[in-house]
Amino acid sequence: MQLKTNNIGKTFSGVNVLRNVDFDLKPGEVHALVGENGAGKSTFVKILSGVYTPTEGKIFLDEKKVNITSPIVAQKNGVSLIHQEPQSFSHLSVAENIFMGHMEGNNFSRVKWQDINNKSNEILESIGLKIDPKIIMEGLSIADQQMIEIAGALSKNSKVLIMDEPTSPLTPNEVGKLFDIVNKLKSNGMAIIFISHRLEEIRQISDRVTIFRDGDLITTKNINEVSNEEIIKFMIGRNIEEIEVKENQFIKNDEYILNVKNLSLSKKFKDISFNLKKGEILGFAGLVGAGRTEVAKSIFGAEKFDEGEIIYNGESIINNSPNEAINNGFAYVPEDRKQMGIFGPVAVEDNITSAIPKDISNHIGLINSKTVSKMTNDYINKFNIILTSGRQLIEELSGGNQQKCIISKWLLSKPKVLILDEPTRGVDVGVKSEMYEIINKLAEEGTAIILISSELPEILSLSHRIIVMREGKITKILNNKEATQEKIMSYAIN
Amino acid sequence: MLKTISIYLSENPTLRYWIVRPEWVAVILLIISIISSIQLSPFFADLAFIMDSATPYVEYGLIAIILTLIIISGEIDLSIASMIALTAVIFGTAYNAGLGMPISMLIALFSGTLCGLFNGILVTQLQIPSIILTIGTLTLYRGIAQSLASDFSLGGYPSWFIGIDYRYIGIVPIPVIIFTVFAIVVGFFLSSTIYGKQLYLIGTNPQTAKYSGIKVNRIKLLLFTLSGLVCGIAGVLTTSRLAVARFNMATGAELEIVLMVMLGGTYIFGGRGNIFGTFVAFWIVVILRAGLNVARIKIESQLTILGAMLIIAIILTNYIYSKSQK
Numbered sequence A: 001m002q003l004k005t006n007n008i009g010k011t012f013s014g015v016n017v018l019r020n021v022d023f024d025l026k027p028g029e030v031h032a033l034v035g036e037n038g039a040g041k042s043t044f045v046k047i048l049s050g051v052y053t054p055t056e057g058k059i060f061l062d063e064k065k066v067n068i069t070s071p072i073v074a075q076k077n078g079v080s081l082i083h084q085e086p087q088s089f090s091h092l093s094v095a096e097n098i099f100m101g102h103m104e105g106n107n108f109s110r111v112k113w114q115d116i117n118n119k120s121n122e123i124l125e126s127i128g129l130k131i132d133p134k135i136i137m138e139g140l141s142i143a144d145q146q147m148i149e150i151a152g153a154l155s156k157n158s159k160v161l162i163m164d165e166p167t168s169p170l171t172p173n174e175v176g177k178l179f180d181i182v183n184k185l186k187s188n189g190m191a192i193i194f195i196s197h198r199l200e201e202i203r204q205i206s207d208r209v210t211i212f213r214d215g216d217l218i219t220t221k222n223i224n225e226v227s228n229e230e231i232i233k234f235m236i237g238r239n240i241e242e243i244e245v246k247e248n249q250f251i252k253n254d255e256y257i258l259n260v261k262n263l264s265l266s267k268k269f270k271d272i273s274f275n276l277k278k279g280e281i282l283g284f285a286g287l288v289g290a291g292r293t294e295v296a297k298s299i300f301g302a303e304k305f306d307e308g309e310i311i312y313n314g315e316s317i318i319n320n321s322p323n324e325a326i327n328n329g330f331a332y333v334p335e336d337r338k339q340m341g342i343f344g345p346v347a348v349e350d351n352i353t354s355a356i357p358k359d360i361s362n363h364i365g366l367i368n369s370k371t372v373s374k375m376t377n378d379y380i381n382k383f384n385i386i387l388t389s390g391r392q393l394i395e396e397l398s399g400g401n402q403q404k405c406i407i408s409k410w411l412l413s414k415p416k417v418l419i420l421d422e423p424t425r426g427v428d429v430g431v432k433s434e435m436y437e438i439i440n441k442l443a444e445e446g447t448a449i450i451l452i453s454s455e456l457p458e459i460l461s462l463s464h465r466i467i468v469m470r471e472g473k474i475t476k477i478l479n480n481k482e483a484t485q486e487k488i489m490s491y492a493i494n
Numbered sequence B: 001m002l003k004t005i006s007i008y009l010s011e012n013p014t015l016r017y018w019i020v021r022p023e024w025v026a027v028i029l030l031i032i033s034i035i036s037s038i039q040l041s042p043f044f045a046d047l048a049f050i051m052d053s054a055t056p057y058v059e060y061g062l063i064a065i066i067l068t069l070i071i072i073s074g075e076i077d078l079s080i081a082s083m084i085a086l087t088a089v090i091f092g093t094a095y096n097a098g099l100g101m102p103i104s105m106l107i108a109l110f111s112g113t114l115c116g117l118f119n120g121i122l123v124t125q126l127q128i129p130s131i132i133l134t135i136g137t138l139t140l141y142r143g144i145a146q147s148l149a150s151d152f153s154l155g156g157y158p159s160w161f162i163g164i165d166y167r168y169i170g171i172v173p174i175p176v177i178i179f180t181v182f183a184i185v186v187g188f189f190l191s192s193t194i195y196g197k198q199l200y201l202i203g204t205n206p207q208t209a210k211y212s213g214i215k216v217n218r219i220k221l222l223l224f225t226l227s228g229l230v231c232g233i234a235g236v237l238t239t240s241r242l243a244v245a246r247f248n249m250a251t252g253a254e255l256e257i258v259l260m261v262m263l264g265g266t267y268i269f270g271g272r273g274n275i276f277g278t279f280v281a282f283w284i285v286v287i288l289r290a291g292l293n294v295a296r297i298k299i300e301s302q303l304t305i306l307g308a309m310l311i312i313a314i315i316l317t318n319y320i321y322s323k324s325q326k
Helices: A041-048 A071-076 A094-098 A113-126 A142-155 A172-187 A199-205 A228-236 A292-300 A322-327 A337-341 A348-352 A369-382 A399-412 A429-444 A456-462 A485-493 B002-011 B013-019 B023-040 B047-072 B080-096 B101-125 B130-149 B174-192 B194-204 B206-211 B216-242 B253-263 B275-294 B299-324
Strands: A003-012 A015-025 A030-034 A056-061 A064-066 A079-082 A160-164 A191-195 A208-213 A216-222 A256-265 A269-277 A281-286 A307-312 A315-317 A330-333 A417-421 A448-452 A465-470 A473-479
Touching (some): A015 A041, A030 A199, A041 A079, A041 A160, A041 A191, A071 A079, A079 A142, A094 A113, A094 A142, A142 A172, A172 A199, A199 A228, A208 A228, A216 A228, A228 A485, A256 A292, A269 A292, A269 A448, A269 A473, A281 A292, A281 A456, A281 A485, A292 A322, A292 A417, A322 A330, A330 A399, A337 A399, A348 A399, A348 B194, A369 A399, A448 A456, A456 A485, A465 A485, A473 A485, B023 B275, B023 B299, B047 B080, B047 B174, B047 B253, B047 B275, B080 B101, B080 B216, B101 B130, B101 B216, B174 B194, B174 B216, B174 B275, B194 B206, B194 B216, B206 B216, B253 B275, B275 B299
Parallel strands (some): A030 A208, A079 A160, A160 A191, A417 A448
Antiparallel strands (some): A003 A015, A003 A056, A307 A315, A465 A473
């Protein structure tokens, strides 16, 4: 075995993100890792490449136990990580990038440029790449930069190459080129770990596949012995009976409040069309990077869009800024709570009333602090927000209570269309179920809700309909009766 | 002991809100400087003397008030001193071209507004960090002033215009009254209106502010423009006080004005601070400068002492904010 792990586990501040991973990798093998976001595969390869140190377990390279304490140690032991987005020094030459960190100098520590350029040339030729090692990195395509990162790994005599979603930034043509190189390396005896969400590619390039789920290594199979459906089943694997599928209840009000037609933004999303009724919860499922957040931001006016039309209450509108969107009756609870959701070192009451300046001040702008406290206290009681007083700084609250404050803030603006982007991320189970109650109640009261979530059970239990996105496009719109985790995953993946 | 206090305070946010405030540092520094000045010279017990010492700093004080708003909103304007010089020189040039006093004043204020607007447009539209952009316009505006006036002193104003610092209401010089009224009005605006509140929110987290529907760019543009206008007013006031306008007026004043704002406890990264602190810091600078003069400490050495104070103020402000942030 080139690489073997025994009982690897990792705990972050008390949370077990990886458990008992027994994994092995043969020389001359391409071994694919798959799993949902947060399944543990990234944590695992970060442990192998020295970014994280494991909380428990052993790693063996060439049957010898090693302690990989840093990326440098990993590289010295012949393990190299190829990043999804190439990590290059764009103002340095190709050769410098290849030999970054292990350039040889002469007796006066002057870099032996001739040597390095020649060696770079050799390595590039060995993988069939025609690039002058003296040119500057900047201006090369992502694909070429990735190849150069691979060349860098070769220059360190790596025996194990870990590729973290290498194909996601590449065009189909470039993927073909990459696979040629991978096959060449493989025939030279390189052991390769290959992470991808695209099952077709995995089928094409790898010998074995290992599936992760919720921090556990579920199984390892030969790729010929397992079907795509089986892989997806292993990836999801939850006890499906646990999830209470929402009754496809009759939505009384049958009028469409929002009609999105062919919305496109270059490189982000394309041809997004859907409609939304009053009182409907429309789930947006997909992997991270599928373009769901970008669509939401464009509708909310925080980003522009290139083409398409948004029809709201029967009229075509464009929200040029969040300000316009809010005035039109939109609200957006962002995914990144800390960066876009809260004003950290600011009192809770000022956070909660930050989107409704006109409701808390008179015609010359004087703030009515009684109104502010009253509104705040109403929601503190209504949502059971745990704090000492409305004057407490919001950053001192727990994540769940912060999220309740943000929801309160947006409900005060009385939205007609409420966009929730990962509303329960980083929120504990108790608050989660309270949040679900709030969301359901809002819908019953007639608010149209767009729910973006990466948690399939959440999407399934809350949504009336589910839109699945992949790589910037809608791949399927499912009714909640027909939707299952397997179906959603299969549309989200390939 | 300290720990019990800090726990007690974190359980009483309202109390903490009033106690853990950096402007108390400024108040303490003010008391210290008054006491030590009185030791130096009995003049300092005389309010009239202190008022008179304040007049040369009023122009800086006015700008410091506006700069407080800009820094709270997370930006900075370093071109302020150059705008004083440029508007003064434009005022002098216009008057000497025979345009008459009222029109010359209007032109000065208008050109200041335009300079500020230019800063604001570049900062908000091109998303250039204001610290870099206004270092650029600092040089540019001073350069324009120099090309307009060369090394000449533009004078010849009517006597009613000259010497605003020698006009009093009671024992209070008119510039000090202007400064105090301005501080009260802006202080009220900042603490009690929704626009003031939004400045704090923008400075705390511009992203969240944008997503909350606050018109971040428009508000910043307005602030920079206002800064230009107030610099125009300061330019005219300075010309009245000195009786001439020169391109090198108020050289280096931007740092003294930033000092007033920071000494007053306004957080350089935005989101916190208030006018009361800046107002107190203004008087610290006045008393310190006067006291150092009385003690016959050379102007050159005075800068060392002011610099040391600024560093102390920054350290204390940061310490207090890190505590209140827990």
